[in-house]
C-alpha cells in the first residue's frame with residue numbers, strides 16, 4: 001500500500017467516524033425508572049435544529065405518543081451552554097430552541113419509563129422494575145432532523161455489574177457496565193431493543209442462524225429451552241418457506257412483568273427486523289418443560305412475528321414503511337401484512353382451529369366493521385388496529401381467508417404444482433430486489449404473475465364488505 005493511499009484511507013475513516021451521531025443511554029441501579037439520553041451530533045448544527053420523537057412504529061398501526069414522556073430536554077451549544085428546548089406549539093412531537101442562533105452540538109433529555117408504562121397500551125411501553133429495564137429503542141430515542149440517515153454509535157452506560165443485551169448486537173455472554181454498538185442509521189437503532197440489569201437472562205440456541213432468548217420474568221426465572229425450540233423451529237419453517245433467512249441472528253425478547261395497575265395484561269408482541277418482543281403477564285409463565293403437544297400448539301405467535309421480518313419488514317406495499325415516522329401513514333393493505341403472515345402460520349402448521357379464528361374474526365363481529373370494505377377497514381386500522389381489537393382481528397382474518405381461497409384455487413388449477421407459498425415467496429424477493437413499496441395497482445398483477453393463474457376474482461371479492469356467512 002502506498003503512503004498516499006494509506007493517508008487517504010485514514011482520511012476517509014476519520015471522516016466517516018466524524019460523521020457518526022453518538023447516542024448514549026444511561027440507566028442503572030440508581031435510575032429509579034428514569035433513563036438519561038444524549039444525542040451528540042457529528043458537527044455543530046443550526047441553533048434552530050429540531051429534535052423529533054417518533055409517533056408511528058411499523059406494525060403498531062397506532063399513534064404512539066412517546067414524546068409525552070420526554071422531560072428536561074435541552075440543547076447544548078458548541079461552547080457548552082445549555083438551552084431549554086420548547087415543544088412545538090401544535091403539540092407535534094418536536095422541540096426547538098426558539099430564537100437560538102448559537103450552533104448546537106448535543107441534545108439531552110430524560111424519559112420516565114414507569115410513567116410510560118402507566119400511560120401506554122401494554123406492548124407499546126418499555127418496562128422498568130427493580131434490577132431490570134426492558135427498553136424498546138424507539139420509545140426513548142428520537143432524532144435531530146436531518147441526521148436520521150447518518151451512521152450511529154450507541155453507548156449504553158449502566159451500573160458496573162449490570163449486564164447489557166442489545167438486539168442490534170446480541171451475545172449470550174453478558175457485557176457489563178458499558179457497551180457500545182454501531183448501526184447503519186437512526187432507524188436501525190430505533191428498531192432494536194435493550195435489556196439491562198441483573199434480573200434478566202440470555203440463552204443462545206443453535207439454528208439456521210444463532211437464536212437468542214432474553215427473558216425477564218418478575219416472579220422468578222422461566223424455563224427457556226422451549227422458547228428456544230419454538231424459535232429454532234420457526235426459523236427452519238421460514239427458511240424453507242422463503243428459501244433464505246434475511247438476518248444474521250434473531251432475538252426473542254420476553255417481558256413478563258406484574259402490571260403496574262391491577263388487571264391482566266394481554267399477550268402481545270411486536271416485530272422487528274431481527275427480533276420480536278413478547279409481553280405477557282405472569283399467569284402464562286413457563287416453569288417447566290412443555291409437552292410436545294403444548295409446544296406445538298403454542299408456536300404460532302413466534303412463527304407469525306418472526307415471519308414479519310420478511311413481510312412486511314422487507315417486502316411491503318402502499319404507505320407502510322419499515323421505519324419509525326413522526327406521523328402515522330394511512331395504509332390500505334394491512335390485511336396483506338397481517339393476514340398473509342397469519343396464513344403462513346396456518347399453511348405451515350396445519351392448525352384447522354385457526355380457520356375458525358379467521359372466520360369468527362371476519363364474520364362474527366360488529367355490523368359496522370362488516371359493512372366496511374377492505375380498504376376502509378385498513379385505513380381505520382392504520383391508527384386503531386389494537387385500540388378496538390375487533391378491527392385488527394377483522395383485518396388479519398379477511399386477509400388470511402383471502403390467502404386461503406387463493407391457495408385452494410392455485411392448488412386446484414395447477415394440479416398441485418402451484419400454491420400461495422410460490423406467491424408469498426415471489427413477493428418477498430420482489431421487495432428485496434426493488435427496495436420500494438409495491439403499489440395497490442401493482443399488487444394483483446404481482447400475485448397473478450407469481451402464481452401463473454389469474455387470482456383477480458378472489459382478490460376483488462375480498463375487497464368488498466363481508467356479508468353474513
Ligand SMILES: [Zn+2]
Nearest residue numbers: 304305308338
Ligand atoms: Zn402480526
